[in-house]
Every structure is written in C-alpha cells, then in structure tokens.
Amino acid sequence: MTGTDITAKSGRIREICGIIEDRIRNVHIGCFNGLDKPLFLISETYPGLWLEHAYDAVFYASLHPEYLYLAENTVNLFIDRQTEDGQLPFAVMRSGTVRYSQIQECVSFYSLCLEVWRMDHDDAFLLKAYESGKKWDSWLRRHRMTTGRGLVEMFFGYDTGHDNSGRLEGIACPGNYALNGVEQNASVLPPDDGITPILAPDMNSNLYGNERSLAEMARILGKAEEAEEWERRAADVKSNLFKRCFSEADAFFYDADRNGNLRRYKSSTIFHLFMEKVLNMDEDAELIGRIYREHLKNPEEFWTPYPFPSMAVNDPSCVGHVDRNCWGYYTMGLIVLRCTRWMDSYGWSGDFDHICAKWLEAWTRCFDIVPLGQEIDPITGEPTKCSPWYSSGMLSYLYAASRLGIYDL
Numbered sequence: 001m002t003g004t005d006i007t008a009k010s011g012r013i014r015e016i017c018g019i020i021e022d023r024i025r026n027v028h029i030g031c032f033n034g035l036d037k038p039l040f041l042i043s044e045t046y047p048g049l050w051l052e053h054a055y056d057a058v059f060y061a062s063l064h065p066e067y068l069y070l071a072e073n074t075v076n077l078f079i080d081r082q083t084e085d086g087q088l089p090f091a092v093m094r095s096g097t098v099r100y101s102q103i104q105e106c107v108s109f110y111s112l113c114l115e116v117w118r119m120d121h122d123d124a125f126l127l128k129a130y131e132s133g134k135k136w137d138s139w140l141r142r143h144r145m146t147t148g149r150g151l152v153e154m155f156f157g158y159d160t161g162h163d164n165s166g167r168l169e170g171i172a173c174p175g176n177y178a179l180n181g182v183e184q185n186a187s188v189l190p191p192d193d194g195i196t197p198i199l200a201p202d203m204n205s206n207l208y209g210n211e212r213s214l215a216e217m218a219r220i221l222g223k224a225e226e227a228e229e230w231e232r233r234a235a236d237v238k239s240n241l242f243k244r245c246f247s248e249a250d251a252f253f254y255d256a257d258r259n260g261n262l263r264r265y266k267s268s269t270i271f272h273l274f275m276e277k278v279l280n281m282d283e284d285a286e287l288i289g290r291i292y293r294e295h296l297k298n299p300e301e302f303w304t305p306y307p308f309p310s311m312a313v314n315d316p317s318c319v320g321h322v323d324r325n326c327w328g329y330y331t332m333g334l335i336v337l338r339c340t341r342w343m344d345s346y347g348w349s350g351d352f353d354h355i356c357a358k359w360l361e362a363w364t365r366c367f368d369i370v371p372l373g374q375e376i377d378p379i380t381g382e383p384t385k386c387s388p389w390y391s392s393g394m395l396s397y398l399y400a401a402s403r404l405g406i407y408d409l
Contacts, residue, residue: 009364010406016367017407020394032094037073045387048093052106052161056391058115063409071116079132086135101176101183102158108209108276130217143187146197150240151204153197155189162327166317167255167265171195201245201253202272208237209276238278251290266312274342306331306358309378321377325386330375333393356400363397
C-alpha cells in the first residue's frame with residue numbers, strides 16, 4: 001500500500017479500527033466459567049486462552065494502560081495453574097478445563113511476566129513469577145531434554161503451534177499425543193517414529209528468552225549469584241543451538257531429529273532467533289545481516305507481497321492456498337503481531353512499516369468477506385475463513401493503523 005493508497009482508504013481504516021475497539025471491549029474482554037477476573041479472549045473458534053496468546057493481553061495493556069489488569073490476570077491464570085512439579089498448562093478452556101498435553105509457549109512466558117512487572121511494579125508478583133519460572137525451567141529440563149543434547153525437544157507438532165507445517169512431516173503425532181482418544185501429558189514421548197525427539201529452534205529460543213528474563217528478575221530481587229547462573233544457562237542454550245541446529249552453508253537454523261540430522265524446512269521458526277534476541281548485534285552482526293538478506297528479505301522466500309509467510313514460499317513443503325489453518329504457507333496474525341518484538345530493535349523499522357501497510361491493505365479490502373481472521377495468503381492477501389475476529393489479527397490491524405499515523409489509539 002502506497003502513501004496515496006493509505007490516504008484514499010484512511011477513512012475506512014479508521015472506521016474498521018473503531019469496530020475492532022468496540023468488538024474487543026464488548027466481546028473479547030470477559031470471564032471464563034467460574035472465574036471472576038476478566039481476560040483477553042482469542043475468538044469464538046478458540047474457546048479458551050492458549051499460552052501462546054498471553055502476549056495479546058500484555059500487548060493490549062501496552063497500548064491501553066487502563067487495561068493492565070488484563071495482562072496481570074492472564075499471566076496469573078497460567079502461573080496459578082502450574083502443577084506442583086512445574087508444568088505450565090498450554091491452555092485453559094472457558095469451561096474451566098486445564099490442559100497439559102503440549103507445550104505451545106511460542107513467546108517466552110517469563111519475558112512477558114517481566115514486562116507486566118515493568119508496567120505495574122508489583123514486587124510480590126515479580127517474586128511469584130520468578131519462583132514459577134524456576135519450576136518451569138526445571139520441568140522442561142527434566143522432561144524435555146531426554147537425549148542429552150542440552151536443548152529442549154519437540155515431541156509433537158502442537159508443541160510449536162505450527163499446525164499443518166511441513167516441518168512436522170513424518171512424525172508420529174503432528175497434533176498432540178492421544179491414546180485411546182485421551183490426551184496424554186506433554187511429558188510422555190509418543191510412539192517411535194524414528195524422528196522425535198526433535199531439537200526445535202523456536203522452542204529453544206523461548207527457553208533462552210525465559211532464562212535471560214529470569215536472570216534479570218534475579219538481579220532485581222537481589223539474587224546476584226542466581227542471575228549469573230541463569231545467564232550461563234542461556235549462553236549454553238545459544239551455544240547448543242549453533243552446534244545442533246545451525247547450517248553455516250545455508251545461514252539458517254533448522255530442526256534436528258533425534259539422530260542429529262537437520263530437517264531442512266525453511267520455516268518461520270527463524271523469526272524466534274530474533275524475537276527472543278538469541279542473535280544480537282554485538283556477537284552476531286554479520287550473521288544477522290546474512291539471514292536477513294538471504295532469507296527474510298528474499299522475495300523468493302519470506303519477502304512475499306504480504307510478508308511474512310509461515311514457510312518460505314520456495315520451500316518444497318510449502319502447500320499453497322488451502323481452506324484451513326496452515327503454518328506451511330500463510331502469513332499469520334501471530335507472526336505480524338510478534339514483529340513488534342524484534343523488527344524495530346534490529347533496525348528494520350522501514351520494512352516493518354511496509355508489513356503493517358500490507359496487513360492493513362489486505363484486511364481493509366477483505367473485511368466484509370472475513371472480518372480480521374487468523375491468516376492471509378502471502379501472495380494475494382486473500383484470507384481463509386479460519387477464526388474471524390481473531391485477537392492477534394485485530395491487534396495487528398490496530399497497531400498498524402496507529403504506527404502509520406492513521407488511527408489514534
């Protein structure tokens with residue numbers, strides 16, 4: 001969308017933003033059964049709150065400080081349902097059911113807890129989050145480092161939230177592991193498929209982000225020695241990611257199967273290395289430039305007309321337009337919203353402006369067909385029918401309109 005296009009459509013964009021704001025406040029802010037604390041709900045398609053969507057509430061609170069309580073309630077929802085041995089639920093359903101059958105963290109949860117503390121300065125909450133983070137890290141290391149390679153492992157496809165992605169090809173459980181129709185706990189390794197456990201760069205980027213955040217929490221709480229230990233652990237995670245998952249020839253981080261073989265799918269997992277600041281300009285400037293130039297800004301891979309697709313469009317596994325939620329092709333509202341966590345800090349603000357403009361253009365054009373759904377075609381901008389009024393899609397639209405000076409939040 002050019003500057004002229006934005007000017008021509010600015011009235012309609014502002015109108016849609018007003019509709020979104022009303023929709024969020026009247027429909028998406030509400031309570032689950034048996035709970036009296038309001039939460040930021042995803043959509044009618046997803047009847048609960050997923051751990052990967054905790055960022056929605058935190059991000060919304062950053063836009064509207066009067067809704068800080070939504071972020072507080074959301075992170076506490078998961079902390080308060082952590083098991084005694086440290087496992088976080090991946091979802092809490094509106095019915096009150098708490099589910100533990102996969103990881104699906106996707107954004108480092110304790111980084112979000114730290115961001116909530118920076119907004120509310122509640123030291124009691126910070127200590128609570130820190131103790132919770134210690135337990136979660138311990139659970140992951142106890143149950144998801146089964147092959148002794150120093151990285152957490154993907155057991156099933158839903159661990160990553162990348163439904164229908166080519167990166168899941170050949171594994172026994174592309175969803176979660178159900179035995180006789182019953183979801184198994186995420187600690188249970190599924191039947192032998194010759195591939196899992198898989199070392200996943202996105203899951204380990206989350207681990208790195210959590211441990212760096214726990215180090216900062218420890219320093220704030222006056223626990224200097226513990227802070228040093230968390231920094232050491234995070235550094236080991238980064239080192240092992242380079243050792244186990246990085247291809248120097250391709251300048252890309254891939255999943256690695258249980259035998260150490262790289263599974264060379266050019267997936268949106270690469271964004272997590274930036275989102276969690278695993279790669280930093282002090283240590284990795286040359287590599288950062290190469291990844292961005294060869295992959296993220298490459299029109300044959302991720303720099304499509306509507307960036308960023310969930311799989312490079314020239315990857316052999318890329319499925320093209322299908323009528324379902326698919327992380328093997330589409331540009332996701334989650335991907336666009338998560339760009340707020342990394343693109344500016346790496347100096348790519350102009351490119352993020354472009355992504356925001358294209359997101360606005362696509363959904364403004366298609367709003368009367370599917371209102372602010374989960375995903376769009378990275379080539380045409382056409383949406384699927386998956387999950388209209390999707391929280392991350394709506395937030396991305398609001399943010400894009402504000403960022404480009406069209407709408408005042």
